[in-house]
Amino acid sequence: MSTSPVRTIRHVIDGRETTGESSRTAPVWNPATGEHQADVLLAEPGDVDAAVRAARTALADWAETSLMRRSRLMFAFRNLVEKNLDDLARIVSAEHGKVLDDARGELVRGLEVIDFACGIPQLLKGEYSDQVSSGVDLFSFRQPLGVCAGITPFNFPAMVPLWMHPIAIATGNTFVLKPSERDPSASNLIAELYAEAGLPDGVFNIVHGDKVAVDAILDHPDIAAVSFVGSTPIARYVHERATAGGKRVQALGGAKNHAVVLPDADLDQAADHLVAAGYGSAGQRCMAISVAVAVGAAADPLVELVREKARAIKVGPGLDAGSEMGPVVSPEALARITDYIGSGVAAGADLVVDGRELDVEGGGFFVGPTLFDRVTPEMDVYREEIFGPVVAVVRVDTLEEAIDLINGNDLANGTAIFTTGGHAARLFQRSVQVGMIGVNVPIPVPMAFYSFGGWKDSLFGAHHIHGPEGVAFYTRAKAVTTRWPDDKPDNAKAEGAKTE
Ligand code: NAD
Numbered sequence: 001m002s003t004s005p006v007r008t009i010r011h012v013i014d015g016r017e018t019t020g021e022s023s024r025t026a027p028v029w030n031p032a033t034g035e036h037q038a039d040v041l042l043a044e045p046g047d048v049d050a051a052v053r054a055a056r057t058a059l060a061d062w063a064e065t066s067l068m069r070r071s072r073l074m075f076a077f078r079n080l081v082e083k084n085l086d087d088l089a090r091i092v093s094a095e096h097g098k099v100l101d102d103a104r105g106e107l108v109r110g111l112e113v114i115d116f117a118c119g120i121p122q123l124l125k126g127e128y129s130d131q132v133s134s135g136v137d138l139f140s141f142r143q144p145l146g147v148c149a150g151i152t153p154f155n156f157p158a159m160v161p162l163w164m165h166p167i168a169i170a171t172g173n174t175f176v177l178k179p180s181e182r183d184p185s186a187s188n189l190i191a192e193l194y195a196e197a198g199l200p201d202g203v204f205n206i207v208h209g210d211k212v213a214v215d216a217i218l219d220h221p222d223i224a225a226v227s228f229v230g231s232t233p234i235a236r237y238v239h240e241r242a243t244a245g246g247k248r249v250q251a252l253g254g255a256k257n258h259a260v261v262l263p264d265a266d267l268d269q270a271a272d273h274l275v276a277a278g279y280g281s282a283g284q285r286c287m288a289i290s291v292a293v294a295v296g297a298a299a300d301p302l303v304e305l306v307r308e309k310a311r312a313i314k315v316g317p318g319l320d321a322g323s324e325m326g327p328v329v330s331p332e333a334l335a336r337i338t339d340y341i342g343s344g345v346a347a348g349a350d351l352v353v354d355g356r357e358l359d360v361e362g363g364g365f366f367v368g369p370t371l372f373d374r375v376t377p378e379m380d381v382y383r384e385e386i387f388g389p390v391v392a393v394v395r396v397d398t399l400e401e402a403i404d405l406i407n408g409n410d411l412a413n414g415t416a417i418f419t420t421g422g423h424a425a426r427l428f429q430r431s432v433q434v435g436m437i438g439v440n441v442p443i444p445v446p447m448a449f450y451s452f453g454g455w456k457d458s459l460f461g462a463h464h465i466h467g468p469e470g471v472a473f474y475t476r477a478k479a480v481t482t483r484w485p486d487d488k489p490d491n492a493k494a495e496g497a498k499t500e
Pocket of ligand 1: 153155156181215229230235255385454
């Protein structure tokens with residue numbers, strides 16, 4: 001274990017914080033200063049096993065707990081999350097780096113999933129068909145899967161886990177969460193709030209860790225289902241390994257989201273949206289716009305508008321009230337993003353705004369908003385997910401060309417079109433092979449009562465996350481066919497004789 005004097009973030013198993021068998025740690029940075037602010041424990045397989053055992057033990061009672069009690073508990077948890085929203089947002093900002101408004105925004109979106117989970121009695125209503133055959137009725141109902149696990153990314157350390165565990169728990173499962181090791185603390189406060197709301201020990205557990213913990217989850221025979229959100233190579237790996245062991249898996253991957261801007265759009269408004277969606281949270285959102293596809297005459301004025309607006313963004317520490325964009329999460333992320341900027345220049349793209357020139361005092365992991373023009377599809381800055389504040393403009397002549405470009409990309413999480421033409425918007429929404437689409441809306445994240453998910457290499461598995469598909473994912477259906485023979489007098493007599 002590290003001998004550094006910083007705080008150590010521990011696992012939460014069976015209602016208690018514990019070090020378990022862990023002796024390895026990873027540093028948690030303050031991205032705004034570069035300071036090493038905490039260590040997080042990295043679980044060994046034995047820690048995962050202890051969490052799964054606690055979740056299994058808790059399952060028997062929790063799965064039998066009445067719907068009304070589960071619903072009331074979700075209401076209590078919801079109110080506590082709302083009451084502690086500012087504390088949670090500060091924790092997220094301090095470890096992730098995003099500005100406080102963004103951190104509050106992710107908590108509000110997470111809260112909406114808990115709102116949805118409060119309606120679990122309504123959501124779990126089954127179907128009933130009377131008299132499907134003479135004297136025969138048929139009905140269905142859904143039951144929990146058992147112990148479910150969640151493995152989550154750094155970029156929404158509160159919201160993405162909240163996409164999972166409120167629905168898993170409300171549907172009667174118990175849960176083991178493996179948060180990102182880069183910003184793990186928000187999850188520990190969430191565990192405290194569940195306990196305060198009255199959730200029994202063992203229903204919600206946290207193991208912190210890296211690949212060792214993930215692999216132990218993927219191989220554990222007593223975990224029934226895995227929800228994963230992260231990059232595409234790891235999503236593919238998680239899906240393959242966990243399904244090979246017979247688990248139900250939803251694995252959401254990376255993104256390269258295109259926004260198409262037609263010449264008839266309100267270009268000033270489109271540029272505002274591109275800047276917010278491209279540089280907000282330093283571009284570290286799975287729904288960030290990283291490619292602007294400028295159609296025909298839209299290109300020159302659009303690039304000029306985005307250039308001006310990108311330069312005006314105030315970059316600084318996430319906890320400073322004046323900051324509009326914070327640092328990126330880690331020194332590795334900073335190095336990766338600046339390398340990509342270099343690769344775009346080397347490949348011949350036109351670097352309109354260079355984020356490497358930004359200078360923020362204090363030693364944090366800062367890179368400024370960056371804009372490339374005249375990017376072509378074979379360049380790395382187009383093909384790969386940079387996951388930083390870099391927007392690439394690709395120029396095309398027609399909407400059809402823009403649609404072909406989008407459909408030629410293996411990542412298919414979100415996309416948007418800016419236009420004042422209904423016909424173009426309709427053609428776009430029907431033709432793009434992408435999971436979430438915005439029309440004059442740059443980040444089309446569905447509300448919690450719909451489901452979230454991309455297509456192609458942005459999602460492996462059959463179910464999107466949260467909303468109705470979340471309920472379906474964490475439960476399985478039974479169909480019961482019943483026939484009750486007539487209660488004939490002879491039978492009644494025989495029954496009576498038996499019980500006397
Ligand atoms: P990541 O894939 O590096 O990590 C995600 C999780 O997987 C973490 O918990 C991490 O500990 C674990 N992990 C990392 N490497 C592993 C390995 N080799 N084996 C097993 N487990 C491993 O992702 P990240 O950098 O934390 O997050 C950013 C990525 O997540 C981006 O690609 C982004 O697009 C994606 N993302 C997608 C969505 C979506 O809804 N599709 C949402 C948020 C983020």
